[in-house]
Amino acid sequence: MKVNKKSIVAFGAMAAVSSLALVGCASGGSGGGSTDAPDAAGTLTVWVDADRAGVLKEPAAEFTQETGVKVNLVQKDFGEIRDQFISQVPTGKGPDIAVGAHDWLGTLVTNGVVAPVELGDTAADYEKVAIDAWSYDGQVYGVPYSIENIALMRNTALAPEAPATWDDMIAAGTAAGTEYKFLVGLDPEAGDPYHMYPFQTSFGAPVFGTNADGTYNPDDLQIGNAGGEAFAQWLAAQGAAGILNPNISGDLARENFVGGKSPFFLTGPWNVPAAQEAGIDIAIDAVPTSGGEAAQPFVGVQGFFMSAKSENVVAATNFLTNYVGSEEVQTALYEVGGRAPALSSAFDAAVAADPIVAGFGEVGATAVPMPNIPEMGSVWEFWGVTENAIVKGEGDPVALWQKMAADIQAAIAR
Template structure:
């Protein structure tokens, strides 16, 4: 793969990364053991998972040919990267660059293990939601490469038109005469607030408020506002009507949808292959509003971030912005992972060639990033189980919701 690079790092970027290099020069670089350590100052170590390693192999070779800097690609299990990165970077044994998810960012920043990435003017070349996701306290900490979110999957044979509202969807689902009007997978114990979130936002009840720059404000917990109360009442109504059912897991929801037992399925691109293999003609639609406002799901953005202890910040930033940030590499990563690219030119090409990707991409472009602040960890513990309790009718919905909000606030306060 010949990488069509974005051009050399600009003067602003060089100045910024040069100053960072002075800060990071005391740290080490490399993998978790001697075999992963750089052979010279002109070596970059990059932690990747297996799929990303395949794509980056050619880009790394070209980078070495053009700069003389060797790129050592070290394969890691994606789920272990964050914790290993936090543990190894302070000791000087971590990599220069690692792949990861944007919602790790708050934990990485507060642990002091990542450095800002100077995108400069190239920030405008990415989908805005991707840059927002990789921003923390007004700075960008990674080069995003993929965007993933849920949307409404529709069996076009059972429902020829996209619904405008949740009620329209349920009415169309009932008119189809299938066993279920609508399907969404819920965990029997923990619930699934990730899938329920677009309906919650349609009632005007985000988890956290935002600052002027669009980043999340951990001091502004919004989940317990009046919109949250209205959402809780709605949840109870859907449970009573049997539309939301905690006993239908994600696997069961997929099985029933591909079996033609519902015209609508709230899910992500990971379930597209099963529907296509079953011979179902599908369309991907915006999520219909239940509360009158826009139904905005969470968007997850994967990218590559820079170690605060890298000894070769200029080369690392060059590799991040001009190689990983190139259209060729972003497109190749999309072709391997199936997630819409974060770079707008690659994104536009992907959605133009695939209506399924276009459908998810349209929803993702107006979605909201999963909160990347550490305080979000205090939300999950109470959120899903409360939603399940409300759906099951285990108490007054507003009382349960307000108790959840109070518990979250107490957990954040420590």
């Protein structure tokens, strides 16, 4: 696997000057005291999950050959990386680099454990939404590698045309004569505001407002605005009509869709294999608007970020920008994970080769990043349970929505 070598000569010069500073790393140094070149130049420790470890093995070996810096790939459970990173970095026992999700960023920054990554002009080589997702307070804190979002999955045999609006979709679902006009998985207790968010945005009710640079403003809670109230009333109407059903979980929604019981399924790329294995000819469409404005789902962007305590900053930056950020590695990560690449050249190639990836990619390109600010934690606490109560008809929808907004605001202020 060949990687981007355009900055390696420059790195070699930098490393020659700073090789003494690079001996050891935040994870415990060179690991053996050998006088061989790799140990003399230092060691990078990289936390990865199992799938990413397999992809990075070859570029890590190439990096060592090119620079003399060893790369120690340590496999971790993805769900445990953030908390372990936060607890271990301050002690000097954490890694130099870790894989993670962009919405961890606010917590990582406020805990002082993550460092900005200097992408320079190469930031323009990535999809804009990916760089926006990994930005915080005007700085980029990671090298993104994948973009993931939901979209409308359509059974083309049951619905030949993509619907532009919610009403169009329900009309097509009715005409199909299937058991369900539309499917989306909802948690019976907590709802699923992630999946419902594109409909909410179509009413002009984002969670937070944004600053001039496009970043989220935690002081501008928008969820309780007039658009939010209209969305709450819409939720109640769809619940009363039986179109939104809290008793249909994500698993049940998938089972019913692959069983041909609905022409439409709001979901992500993780459910594509099940539909294809069932022999369904699917298309991926934009989420239809229910409130008149664009229906924008959240986009999640995974990437690699650098420890604020790394003693190998030069090597870590080189590995991130010229190896993880190469088209070859980004493509390999896409082939393993099935999510659209963040690097634009790899993204364009994937989109051209696969109409399913193209469908999700086109929706993701105009989606909005999941808020990466710490205040988002206060939103999740009240959001889904309120939506669920509204869908179930457990009170006046506007009153329930306004109570939720007030509870969120109070939680943020604490």
